[in-house]
Each structure stands twice: as C-alpha cells, then as structure tokens.
Amino acid sequence: MTAAPSPAPETKPSSQSHNRPHIKRGVGMAAANWFAGDGGRPSTVIVRLFTDGTPNLNMGASDIGTGTKTVMAMVLAEELGIAPERVQIENADTGTTQFATPSGGSTTVPTEEPTVRRACLAVKDQLLDMAAQQLELPRRDLVFVGDRRHGTNGQLVGGVTMGVGFASTDMRVIDGPAGKLCNKNWHDYKLPTALDVPAEVTSVPIALTDEQANIVGAKGLGEPVTIPTAAAIANALFDAVGVRLLETPINPLTLVEQLHAATGAANSAEG
Structure with a gap:
C-alpha cells in the first residue's frame, strides 16, 4: 500500500525583465466584499460650544487606534465650520462620558458619526436662533459657511x-504540546514598518458614500482594504515566478521552499 503523493504547487511560465533576466516582475489583483456599514446603535454624545468658539465633544466611544477621535473631530469641524484642531474631545471614560457600543468591526464610525452630526445640527439650530434674534434678521436668511474635509x-x-503584514511578516509560532505562543513580543513577531510598505498608495474611491446607511453616508473602509491585499501580493508573485502560494507569511524562505517543491515536481513528471 502506497501513500498518495502530495499535490504539486500550481505553476505557470515565469515573467522576467528582458534586460535583466534574473529579476522577476509580477502584477497581482484581488477583490473583497464587505458587509458592515450600518453601525450598531444606540449612541449618545454631547456637543458643547463655548463663548470663545471652542467646541467640546463628549462621547463614550473608544479609539483603539483606528482614528475614531480624528474622524469625529472632522465631522464636528465640518458641521460647525471651524478648524479640527480646535475641537476638544472627552471619550471612553465610564465616569464622565456617554454610553457607547463596543468599538470595532467597521461599525464605530457608522454608529457614532451620525450621532455627532445630529448633535452639531442641534447646536447650529440654537446658534442660528440666537443670531437671528441679535441681528434682527429672518432665520431663513442665515446660513453656515465652512470647508468640507475627508480623511x-x-x-x-x-x-x-x-x-x-498579513502577507509577508505576521506569523505565530506555537509550542504545540504546551499550547504557548513563542514569539509573543514585537521583536520576534514582525509587523511592517514604514520601510516595509509602498512609498505611495493610490486610492480611487468608487461610490464613496452610502446615503441609505446613515445621515452622513459613512461606511467601513479601513478593514475592507486589508482583506484582498495579501491575495493581490500572492497573485503578483504567481505572475512573477509561476508558483501559487496559498499560505502566509510569504517571505524569501517560504518562497524558496515552494520553488524547490515546484522544481522537484516538474523533474519527477519529466522523469
């Protein structure tokens, strides 16, 4: 009784530069579908505008490094027509801030941003009422003027x-019998730095807003672009060297192993 041989890696003719045949070049693409975007209510915020024109935003949502505070400051600044750097934010303090649902899953901005905007609209209504009274003008003749910003x-x-990082460096080393993570520090668990990513990332947004989801047209953006990136890198390597890589991380060591496996399978087939 013999064991069935392992399937050979998928291969294709390699792509190379005509001037420098030792350099392989490849182009890859990938696609993804994302389901989140409607948010997860409820959400409560308080917006205050002080006499010197400085706004204060009180909200319970936490910023776990995804830019929640920056986005909310931009929304408030856009609605009230002021510079974002003037916005004061109090957040994620159970003793002083408002209730918020958990942050994550591309739901934080779609949940909190419409609430911040509604609070700003209420502040604008009060300001317009005050201005109309002081200027002795009809309320309908007064408007706010400010810039629109995107992040x-x-x-x-x-x-x-x-x-x-998921494609090329992220790798967990597990001690099987003990079930312990062996590389549980930033020295051994490699994350991409500014030197490891493209110097320029070009974005061409299509259908940027979703007006049916919420009153600001916000939807998740940071997570969806993570999904197809690793697949695009793997497809580019397949186009360049002709070997299909189905596991991560993809680095020189794993690539050489797959190239040797593909070469051995090809030699066996010829023999």
Whole structure:
C-alpha cells in the first residue's frame, strides 16, 4: 500500500525583465466584499460650544487606534465650520462620558458619526436662533459657511499596511504540546514598518458614500482594504515566478521552499 503523493504547487511560465533576466516582475489583483456599514446603535454624545468658539465633544466611544477621535473631530469641524484642531474631545471614560457600543468591526464610525452630526445640527439650530434674534434678521436668511474635509486616505494606507503584514511578516509560532505562543513580543513577531510598505498608495474611491446607511453616508473602509491585499501580493508573485502560494507569511524562505517543491515536481513528471 502506497501513500498518495502530495499535490504539486500550481505553476505557470515565469515573467522576467528582458534586460535583466534574473529579476522577476509580477502584477497581482484581488477583490473583497464587505458587509458592515450600518453601525450598531444606540449612541449618545454631547456637543458643547463655548463663548470663545471652542467646541467640546463628549462621547463614550473608544479609539483603539483606528482614528475614531480624528474622524469625529472632522465631522464636528465640518458641521460647525471651524478648524479640527480646535475641537476638544472627552471619550471612553465610564465616569464622565456617554454610553457607547463596543468599538470595532467597521461599525464605530457608522454608529457614532451620525450621532455627532445630529448633535452639531442641534447646536447650529440654537446658534442660528440666537443670531437671528441679535441681528434682527429672518432665520431663513442665515446660513453656515465652512470647508468640507475627508480623511479616507489614512484609513486606506493603514488597512493596506495591515494586509502587507498579513502577507509577508505576521506569523505565530506555537509550542504545540504546551499550547504557548513563542514569539509573543514585537521583536520576534514582525509587523511592517514604514520601510516595509509602498512609498505611495493610490486610492480611487468608487461610490464613496452610502446615503441609505446613515445621515452622513459613512461606511467601513479601513478593514475592507486589508482583506484582498495579501491575495493581490500572492497573485503578483504567481505572475512573477509561476508558483501559487496559498499560505502566509510569504517571505524569501517560504518562497524558496515552494520553488524547490515546484522544481522537484516538474523533474519527477519529466522523469
């Protein structure tokens, strides 16, 4: 009785530079579908505007490194027509801030941003009422004027960076019998740095907003771009060297192993 041979890695003719045949070049693409975006209610915030024009935002949502505070400051600044750096934020303090649902899963911004906007609209209504009374003008003749700002690029670059790490550096080393993680520090568990990611990431948004989801058209963006990044890198390597890589991390060691496996399978087939 003989064991069935392991399937040979999928291969294709390699791509190479005509001027420098030792350099392989490849192009890869990938796609993903994302389901989150409607948020997870309820949410409560308080917006205060002091006499010197400084706004204060009180909310319970925590910022776990995804830019929640930055986004909310931009929303408030856009609605009230002020600079984002003037916004004071109190958040994630169970003793002083408002109730919020957990942060994560591309739901924080779609949950909190509409609430912040509604609070700002209430503040604007009060300001317009006061201005109409002081200026002795009809309320309908008064409008707010301010810039519109977007912060999508930072979310995209961050998500792509995480995808690059998942594809090339992230790897858990487990002691099987003990069930312990062996590389539980930032020295041994490698994360991509600024030197490991592309110097330029170009984003071409399509259908940027979703007006049916909430009143600000917000939806998750940082997580969805993480999903296809590793697949695109693997497809680019397949285009370059002709070997299909189905496991991560993809690094020189794992790539050489797969190339040797593909070469051995090809030699066996010829023999």
